[in-house]
Amino acid sequence: MKKLFQTKLNNTSVHLSLLLLRLATGGFMLTHGYPKLQRLLSGEMQFGDPLGLGPEVSLVLAVFAEFFCSILIVLGLGTRLAVIPSIVTMAVAAFIVHGADPFGRKEMALLYLVGYVVLLLTGSGKISVDRLISRK
Numbered sequence: 001m002k003k004l005f006q007t008k009l010n011n012t013s014v015h016l017s018l019l020l021l022r023l024a025t026g027g028f029m030l031t032h033g034y035p036k037l038q039r040l041l042s043g044e045m046q047f048g049d050p051l052g053l054g055p056e057v058s059l060v061l062a063v064f065a066e067f068f069c070s071i072l073i074v075l076g077l078g079t080r081l082a083v084i085p086s087i088v089t090m091a092v093a094a095f096i097v098h099g100a101d102p103f104g105r106k107e108m109a110l111l112y113l114v115g116y117v118v119l120l121l122t123g124s125g126k127i128s129v130d131r132l133i134s135r136k
Contacts, residue, residue: 018125019076025115026073029086033066050096065089073119076128083116088114 039047040063047059065085072082094109124130 015127016120016126019127022073022079022117022124022128025086025112025119026045026070029066029112030069033068033070034064034065036073037067048097050092060084061085062089076124076130077133079124080120081095081128081130083120087116087120089115 013129036047036059039045040059045059047055047062049055049058051058053061066089069086072078073086090109092115095108098106098109103117109120
């Protein structure tokens, strides 16, 4: 029972937790990015323009963050750099696109945002391509 309340961190569980966070946030976000990638490749450029950059640019930026950066996050490759566009995208979704909506509409974007900020602060952990590169 005492172990349930222990606050000492175990290195193995920390790195497994970071792997799980990367796989979940990156993998789940791919389900949002892939349809946008399909839309982009088909030439269907109808997309929101929350920052006034134009729907085409907004779609390309969303695809970059939600699809390509998600793959990097899952792999743990350049994780701290890859989460930056993801953080910006989720901040735009939560505070601009859904800014006036009730909490339930922006909750998903905020959950992703928190996960990405944690990965920015911690990095990818030992179970990652980043670790393999840094060991060389």
